[in-house]
Each structure stands twice: as C-alpha cells, then as structure tokens.
Amino acid sequence: MVLLTKAPRGTADVLPEDSYKRKFVEDILSDYASQADFKEIRTPVFEHTELFKRSVGETTDVVQKEMYTFEDNGHRSITLRPEVTAGCARAFLEHGLYNEPLPQKYYYIASCYRYEKPQAGRLREFHQFGVETLGTDSPAADAEIIALARQIFDVFEITDIELEINSIGCPACRSKYHVELKKYFESKKDRLCETCLSRLERNPMRILDCKSPICQEVAKDAPVMLDYLCDDCREHFGKVKKYLDAMDIDYKVNPRIVRGLDYYTNTVFEFVSTGIGAQGTVCGGGRYNGLIKELSGNNIPACGFGMGIERLLLLIAAKGRGIPEEARPVIYIAPASEEYTFKALALTDEFRCDGVHALTDLGGRSLKAQMKYANKRKVQYTAVLGEDEVKQNKITVKNMDNGEQTEFALDTFTEDFLPIAHDCGLTNIFGNIDEFFGSDSNDNNDDGFNGGNPFLSLLNGGKK
Numbered sequence: 001m002v003l004l005t006k007a008p009r010g011t012a013d014v015l016p017e018d019s020y021k022r023k024f025v026e027d028i029l030s031d032y033a034s035q036a037d038f039k040e041i042r043t044p045v046f047e048h049t050e051l052f053k054r055s056v057g058e059t060t061d062v063v064q065k066e067m068y069t070f071e072d073n074g075h076r077s078i079t080l081r082p083e084v085t086a087g088c089a090r091a092f093l094e095h096g097l098y099n100e101p102l103p104q105k106y107y108y109i110a111s112c113y114r115y116e117k118p119q120a121g122r123l124r125e126f127h128q129f130g131v132e133t134l135g136t137d138s139p140a141a142d143a144e145i146i147a148l149a150r151q152i153f154d155v156f157e158i159t160d161i162e163l164e165i166n167s168i169g170c171p172a173c174r175s176k177y178h179v180e181l182k183k184y185f186e187s188k189k190d191r192l193c194e195t196c197l198s199r200l201e202r203n204p205m206r207i208l209d210c211k212s213p214i215c216q217e218v219a220k221d222a223p224v225m226l227d228y229l230c231d232d233c234r235e236h237f238g239k240v241k242k243y244l245d246a247m248d249i250d251y252k253v254n255p256r257i258v259r260g261l262d263y264y265t266n267t268v269f270e271f272v273s274t275g276i277g278a279q280g281t282v283c284g285g286g287r288y289n290g291l292i293k294e295l296s297g298n299n300i301p302a303c304g305f306g307m308g309i310e311r312l313l314l315l316i317a318a319k320g321r322g323i324p325e326e327a328r329p330v331i332y333i334a335p336a337s338e339e340y341t342f343k344a345l346a347l348t349d350e351f352r353c354d355g356v357h358a359l360t361d362l363g364g365r366s367l368k369a370q371m372k373y374a375n376k377r378k379v380q381y382t383a384v385l386g387e388d389e390v391k392q393n394k395i396t397v398k399n400m401d402n403g404e405q406t407e408f409a410l411d412t413f414t415e416d417f418l419p420i421a422h423d424c425g426l427t428n429i430f431g432n433i434d435e436f437f438g439s440d441s442n443d444n445n446d447d448g449f450n451g452g453n454p455f456l457s458l459l460n461g462g463k464k
C-alpha cells in the first residue's frame, strides 16, 4: 500500500507553494536564453538506447551505471534521457536543421533521469536548463554560452560561485596524451577501482572523472591535457580566455576538469559553488565537435552547457536574492447565499476574461467563512453580492488592506473596477492581453513591448 502513497526514491513533487518559484526561475532562464538568441527546443523524454551509448559514451558513469533502460512492447531498447544534448543533436540531424543558417542555437528546460544515490542536489529525476550552439567552431561561441550562464548567476545575485575552465584538446592531441596517461595509471593499477581498471584500456581519461576517493587520490599527480594541446587547440583555448577577459568574466583554469561525458573536445567548463554541500557543480558544459560526427559522419562543431535546476534553486535559496512573493489574488466575490452563486461565478468569469485574478466561493460557505478564506488567501479586495446589491444595482468593494469601501454600479462593475485591478498589477501575465500580444497583431509594436516576460523587467528593476 505504501507504494500508492509514496513517490519513487529520488523523485520530488513540486507542490504549489514551490511551483510558482520554480516557474519564476524558469521564466528568467528562458528570457535570458531568448535574449541571447537561443530558441527553445523540446525533444522526447525517451530515445533509443543506442543514441546515448554512442553520444554520451560507453565508458561513462552515466551509460555504465545510471541509465533507466527498458525494452518496450515492440522489443526496442529505450532509455529515459539522462541528458538532453544527445536528443538535440538527434533532432538537428533528423530534421535537416544543418541546412538552416548556422549556427543553430537552442535552449531547453527538461527533465532528466539517472539512477544515482539520492541526496541533496542529486535526484533520479531532475531538471536541466541547457543551451546548444550547433554549427560553429568559433571560440566566441564557447565564450557566449559561458557568459549566458554567468548572467544567470548574476541576476540571482549568486556570488559564491566560480567558473573553472580547461581544454581537453582534439582527438589528435588527445591520443598522445592518452598514451602518457595510460602509462601513469598502469603503474598504479592496483589502487584503481574495478570500473577504472576497465577504463584504463578503453578511455583512461575517464579515470580522472571517477567519484571514488581512492581513484581521485591516484589521479592527483597524473599528467594534464593542457601540456599536450596541439597548436590549434592551444590557440582555441587562448581565444576563449581572451573573449572571457573582454567580457570581464573571471575564471580559473583547472586542468583537472574533464567532464563526465565522452563527447567533449577543446573547451570544458564548470560553475562550482561551495555553498550547497557536496553537489557543488551547478553547471557544466563545453565544446563537442565530435558529437554530430559520431552520430552521422557530418563534421558539425558544437558547444553547450547543462545547468541543474534543482541545484540552482538550492543555491538561490542559500545564497541568492529572494524570489518575490507569489502575486495576491485581486478580488473575491462573496455570494451572500446560494441564490447569488450564479451571478458571483459569472462576475468572476468576466474578471478572469479581462485578466484579473478573481475568486469566488465554491463550497456553499457562510459569509463569515468566506471572509476568513479570502483573508487566508491574502485577497486584495472583497465584494459581497446579495439581495440588496441586485435590487439596487450597486456593489461595494472593500480594500482588505486599509478597510476603504468603494461603491460601483453592479451592471458595469467588472468594467469600472478594471483601473483598480490594473493598479494591483495584473497578476496573470496574460492579463492585459492587448498589451501582451501587442494592441494590433498586424501592427509593429511601437511601445517596445513585444511579448517579452514582465518578470525580466521586474528583476532588472524596471529595465527591459
């Protein structure tokens, strides 16, 4: 029976008290991605298992230990996405998006699934915000995505976070490095974990990413890729740093970062915080020039990052600026008795059509109980609707904050109340439909409000 009332381990419900915060954060993420000209992409929650094996890499922890893989009724091997880049690359190829002007720039906010030991900041179902830039090898593209991640931490006033960057070269220079790395680990073989022993032959760099403390200790003095970069890779890394300098973005070169997924080449980076315990890597990314080639043979360079939304939320809660309080409902229409519930719901409905956050009674409650409820819901105005109001064509609205009362003609009530509702701020972001979509969709919006999200201006202190 417990199974019916307990969610699977490593999953989390987002209840209403938190979901508005999450939506607020997600709106900011999409706003910032959009203004950097990334377009949203949505791909399926599951893909063919082979896609992840080929792209993420057979020797990674993700593929070896963490995937949710099952056979469907058609005997296909299916895997719940452990990350989103593979699906984006697959969609890019499937739909021939390489024929569109390049680079193609996508962002996503998506659930991911990894069978891991659940703990703070580590779940089995988690969410990532990420971006992909496909079709350019320019180091400016690497720097652009790093700058986007930086802006996001900045807007939430998260200062306790460091950017670490590294280059892991290209297959050509990496093969020389692999030989040296293998030599190094061969001599310390007896201390490596079993998984790393198998990596020694196939992909010794993976050992650098092992979570076992003993393997990490052994890896401490291993040779670093930076010393083996070829001229092109060295130049690329140099330019990435120059672009970051030009944008005043602080970074630390950490030659130990290799990233957990096989498809990375050249730039790799992580944003690491010490403020949220062991799971301090909030965002990881880099360049993966080999990924599309691995899937299709096409030589299409790309870069991107993935940011864990749950870890970002932990960071915001621990260190960042507060998320504004949830918007209060504007008006509560209280029917004095059952007879007036019809008119009350009709008025509420009219308000809602005009974008006003309005409530009424759904439970046949007494007026006293309704007022108690309206207070609990922090409603800004209440109005009682009963026999007198209907007979005399008037309705009195009470400001719940200062007790002030204002009378309106009942038959034009919703229209006449609108200016007050506007002053409360239309809490529904679609509230002022005209303003939101532009007063005439054929018109160019001359007020500069082009369907952007009002939250962004809220956080920017009114600047859009």
Ligand code: ATP
Binding pocket: 083, 114, 116, 121, 122, 123, 124, 125, 126, 127, 128, 259, 260, 261, 279, 281, 282, 283, 284, 285, 306, 307, 308, 309, 310, 311
């Ligand atoms: P870690 O080293 O913490 O396992 P990772 O290298 O496996 O992270 P990536 O594959 O780079 O993580 O994913 C990008 C981001 O997604 C991480 O930086 C993190 O914020 C988030 N993330 C990864 N795995 C989880 C998880 N199991 N639960 C919550 N967030 C996660």
Ligand code: MG
Binding pocket: 260
């Ligand atoms: Mg991991």
